[in-house]
Every structure is written in structure tokens, then in C-alpha cells.
Amino acid sequence: MKRESLLSRKLLLITPVFPPKGGGGVQRILKFAAYLRQHEWETTVVTRNFGEKIRWHDDSQLGLLPQESVIRIGEFVRHTSFIRRVVGRLAPIDSDYFWSRQVCQELPNFLKGDYDAIMSSGPPHSVHLIGQRISKKYRLPWVADFRDHFTLNPEYRPSSALHRKSDQRFERSILDASKAIICNTRINRREMIRRFGLHYHTKLHTIHNGFDRNDLAEAGTGLKADDQFSPSDCNLVYLGGLRGGRIDDSFFSVLESIGDMKFSRFNRILVHVFGDAGKRTELCTTLVKRGAVKLHQAVPANRMRAVLEQADGCVAWQSNKPQYRGTVPGKLYDYLAMEKPVFFLGQSNGEADRILRSFNLGRTAVPGNVNAGKEQLFQFVESLGIEHYRFLQQERYPVERFSRQFQAGQLATVLDSILVD
Template sequence: MHKVLVIAYYWPPAGGPGVQRWLKFVKYLRDFDIEPIVYVPENPSYPITDTNLVKEVPDGIQVLKQPIHEPYAWASLLSKRKTKTISSGIIPEKKPSFIEKLLLWIRGNLFIPDARVFWVKPSIKYVLGVLEEQQIDTVITTGPPHSVHLIGLGLKKRQAEIMWIADFRDPWTSIGYHNKLRLSKSSQEKHKNLERTVLKSADKIIVTSATTKKEFEEITSKPIKVITNGFDNELNEIELDSDFTISHIGSLLTGRNPMVLWKVLKSLVNENHSFQRKLKIQLAGVVGKEVMESIHMYGLRPYVECLGYLSHDNVLKVQQKSQVLLLLEIDSEETTGIIPGKLFEYLNAKRPILAIGPQGWEAGQIVEDSKAGAVFLQQNEDALKDVLLKWFSAFENGELKISSSKIEQYHRRELTKVLANYI
């Protein structure tokens, strides 16, 4: 078998979407004559954990670990809660406090490209020994955190003959929250220079969207492959909710606040007694204060159930039981290439997807191409109301379902086959 070293920050027991991608690639790479060896931190500060994911690590996979020094321990002396929030990548909403401003400034300007940068130098030294000892000639780094790519860069500088593949689960300097880090001009330039150096030094690049590929092609001439996230789980038959549940999975903060949806739902509740009795809005994950204020403003609080953070196993159950699955993105040109990982599990759940996002949104295009639901802009109030009424009528008749197509290409094994061929 061809040995490949995968360098990642997020690994079980880390929870959330960041861990899923390479956990699943590692699961299937052996099917294609590739033996993955994984290198991760020994003592990471994961903002959320999901111990159930530990069971999904394949038997016999070699997982190497080295200590990491992260600054969040001393930063938490200022504010433990705010530090944990920022370390998880959640930027404070419209009016950050002085402490939040300070933490953001420190995060953006003192730790470049991110607060895991202290793992880079010791990892380069350690991994060089591993490559020599185990005769490994291919290294894959996956970020964010993008400091992981600096490990690949350091290895490439010292051993030019290794094949280095850089996997970008998210963009770097063009991602929405980057401009909120209160960066100085010199810090902005350092980020851009590091991004440019990584993109020009890696032998191959992987991205999760065509938009990011196009963006990176303006910086580098190296090969770039789009390999999206996907779904894996075979689902058992499960009884649908008796209520007309509209469920959103994941963080729902101010930028994604679907004002048009709240307005339409208020109208339907006021006009349709049956809709009023059956409506249930389920929100799993972090829900922003301003989102809840909007829900209150439209009189929808009695219909909302906040589920908090759920294990991945429970997320799958909620998705499969829900009548409608809600997919949201910030209405901005810079978010058109964001394809949430949950989209593919939504597709696998085979429940109608209600997607609200920007013009030209890649995720919306996947929903439409797969015939998996309906896609709207924030301005599509009348069309959104018509679709919800249509779906509610079908729900009342026990006939709310979709006939999606072309989703098998997003199965994790099929995506791993594409990855193996690219390696």
C-alpha cells in the first residue's frame, strides 16, 4: 500500500463539521490501496467534543500525536466564555465588548495565521523523522486552522522531493470572518503572503467549492481539485415528526438570520389555523441573540425549540425525522462559494431542503441540480410563502417527500475514490 501522512488539527473526540471530512477519507482510503497515517495534536483545545466519533476511527489506523501549546489558556483569564467562543471560530455579533475586541485583535495580529501556530516548528522536526523512519513520500495538510499548512510548507522546504497536497476545507483570506479580526495592514499582508506561499509551494491543492478553485487559480498555477464534503451513513427507516418541523442544524448567528422566513412564517401562522397548530421550528447548535430577538419580534417564540449542541448521531436522527431542513447562508458575494457540510447529510436524509442564501450560491445550485428542495433569496417572500403552503398541504396529506437525484456522487466512498486518484 502507498503510505500517506495526513496532518490535521481536528480529530476525534473533536465535534462539529471540521472533523468529519478526513475522518471519512481515512475510513475509505484503504479501499483504494492507500494506507493513511494521521498526525494530530496530543492536547488540543477543542471548543466542542463528540466522543461518539472516536468509534468511527478505523481499526489499526496509526494516529501519531505531539503536544500543542495554545494561547487560549491564558486568554481565558480575561474571559473564559468569550475565549471559547472566539477559539471555535464564532465572531461576536454586531456590538463586540471591549474584551471581545481585545481578544479579536490579539487573535488576528499576534497569532498569524491562527492561534495554533506554535505547533508548527516542533511538528516539522517530529514529522521529518516520521517520514524517514516510515518511508512516507506523500503528505496532506488540511486546514483550517491554516497554520497546519505551514507544517507542510516547512516539510517541503526541507525535503523538496515529498509530494505535498494542501486541502482547504474553507478559504483563507477571503472567508467572511477574516475581515472581522481587526487586522492591521501589516497583518493583512502577512496573511496574504503566507496564503500565496502555501498555494505556490504545494504540489497539489484540494478545495471544497468551484468558487474557491477559481479564486486560487488567480494566485497559483498548481493543480487544484474540487472535492466537496459528503455523506456516509446508511439510514434506517425512521418515523417522521407529527408536527410540521422546520429544522436548522449548526450555528445560526446574525449574518444568517433569515428575516424573510420569520416574516413568512408569522403570516402563515396568522392566516392558517392548522399551520399554527402544527408548526415547530427546531434549532440545533449555537443560536445568536439577535436571531432570537427576531423570532420574538415576529411572535414565533412559542413555536421554537432550541436543541443546543447535538452529537453527530443525534443530528442524523433530527435530520431524518424533520419535515423540512433549513439551509442558510449570509447574503453576500463573498459567501457564494460556501457549501455547508450539512448540505450533503441533508441530501442523504431525503427531506425537502429549504435553502435561503445569496445570488449564485453554489450550495443552492446543488439543491436545485439534485431536485432536493427549493432555493430562495432574502427578497423572495411571495415565492417562499407559496412553497411553504404547498409543502404544508402535502404534509397534511402524508405526502411530503422529494425525489432527489444524482446524490450518490457525494457519498464519502465515491469522494475518497476521487481523492485517491488525485493522490
């Protein structure tokens, strides 16, 4: 099934997440598939059908790939019942293991023509089982894309010691069988080398998440009346869904502590959350009632600029666990592209903090210290509008390295290299 010609190369890309499902992970894979064509790679995406059960629908990007370039196998299933949750917890690797097995069985019936390479993108990381088996069956070079860590993820909680051992063995088999591994941050790449061995370093590459200038260029899509911002408020935007629990409350506790503090330029801070708020905490609900937080529906990709242009600044947060040093909230790249100042509650000297500091575009406070966070947030708001955060474009570290088009070129370079090997 492998092709010999390099003039018209074809990639089979396996992903459990794809439009009409919205979200940052979806955008990464969609834009890889769309912009690889600029580098002489034609992509066929293998994903699943999404009904009405997904929380975030975004139909605005469906036209980026021809319909015939997308193969859909199986259905997205939300594990809401007790039995489904138990089965999902006990499944090997993760709850999508059964979808991965279904794809392995049915995909050969859909494949037409020859392919030059295969790529799988997780989480969920059971998708790499498809990449592994199809690669072996058709003798195709395989790239595994880790949009987040697998067993090194700070939120990784296996159901048993047996699951942990099996998962670690599976992750090492991915490193052994694949021709290349894509990590989403530099720190995550270094952590994988540290855990699995220096001899894998030539296989491991870094391609960050990013932004798409084409999405952010669409300024003509206006906002609903309810989404308009008041100029007397300090309007801070948070793009993305709420996760619930202590991670969200680490920020909302800081926001609550601000209370009735007086600002020189604004009446108050109002944080606008654009995304799924179904998991909001009691503290978040309290702040909504007090007028410190306003909840909005998720923003389609072609409306992000309309939202961000109104914002005085943006916010992002993560857990206070040191293991989060290598994670970067996906929304941070859109803030960066729009040159919006960012208040970031996260790991000092972590990857996100380093990116913000390199462009002089934000202030970082360490999660868990409410008083220090309160002071940092107050100073951040006071600094807005006086050109304190003046965007610095770096010659050696340009912001365009985070553009989806540039990153598709990075991926094409990796794909070209595994063909030569």
C-alpha cells in the same frame, strides 16, 4: 523519507480538528483517513489533544482509526481571555499559528517509518505552514486541502494591511509549493483560478463535503424523549451550531414574519436546532419562548438518521453577501442523502442552490428580503406531504458523488497522480 513502492502507500495528514471534537470539518478529514484504506493508502493523522473546553464532543467516531494511527501534539486552547484574543488576532496567518510552529518542531520526534505524501487541511490555514515545512524537510509531495477559502473568504478580516499582504503572499506560496490543492466547491475553485492565475488550474481540484451512508444507516439509536417531534407540527430540522448575528437573524426574521399564518396541513412551524446554541441571538431566544424554535443538544454522527427521519423538512441558511455563492452548508449533504426537502435561505444560482435544484429537493429564497422569504417559506411548508419535492436521481450527477467513500476515491486519485509526477 520518501518511499519507492506503490503497493503500500502512506499519507501523513495534518489537521487541527479531529475527534473527539465534532463538526462538519472534522467529518471530512476523519472519513478521508478512514476510507483511503480502501484505495491502498494508509493514513497517519497529526492533530492535537482536546480537553473539556470544546463545545461539541462526539466520541462516536473515535474507533474509525486505530489509536496508533493518530499523533497528538499540543493542546486545544480556547482564546477566552482578553490577552489571548489580542495575541491570537496579532499572530501571523491566524490564532493557531503557534500550534503550527509547535508541530513543526516536535513532529519529527514522532515519525516512524517512511511516508509517500503529506496533506494539510484548513482552516485554520496556518496548518499549511506545517505541510509546507515538513514537505520541504523530507522531500514529500504535498496536498493542501482548503475546506473553505483563505483570503477569499467573505468573513476574512485581517488585523492590518500588513497581515493582509503577508497572508496573500503565504497563500500564493501554498499554490506554488504544493503538488495539488483541494477546493470544497466548484465555484471556490474557479474563484481561486480567477484570483491567482489560470496557470494554477491543473493543480486545483474539487472535492465537496459530503455524507456517510454508514452513519445514516444506523437507525437503531433512538432519540431522547425531549427530542421527539409532534406530528401536528411542521417539524423542520437544522443540524449545526448557531453563528449569531445577522446571518442567523436573516432566517429567524423570516420565521418570525410567518406569525399566525394558517397552514392547510400543520398547526405551526417548529424549527428544531440540533447543535451549539451558545451564540443565539435575542431574536432566536424570543422565538424559542414563542414555541417557533426548539433547541437541542448537538447530534452525534450515529444519531443523525433518527433525527432526520422524523423531520418533515430541513432548513439551512447563509449570508446575503454575493461572495457566499461558492459555500455550501455541510449539513445540506446529509439532508440530500436522506432525500429531505430543504428550505434554503441563500444565494440564488450559488453552488448550494444548484445542487438542490438538480435533485428537485428544495426551495431557495434570497437573504435580506423578509417578505419574499416569508412567502417562499409558506409555499415550501404547504408543498410538503403532497410529493411536490420528488427526489430526482441524476445519471450524470448522482447523489453518491457526495458520499464520503466516493470522495476518498477522488482524493486517492489526486494522491496517486502526484506520486507519478
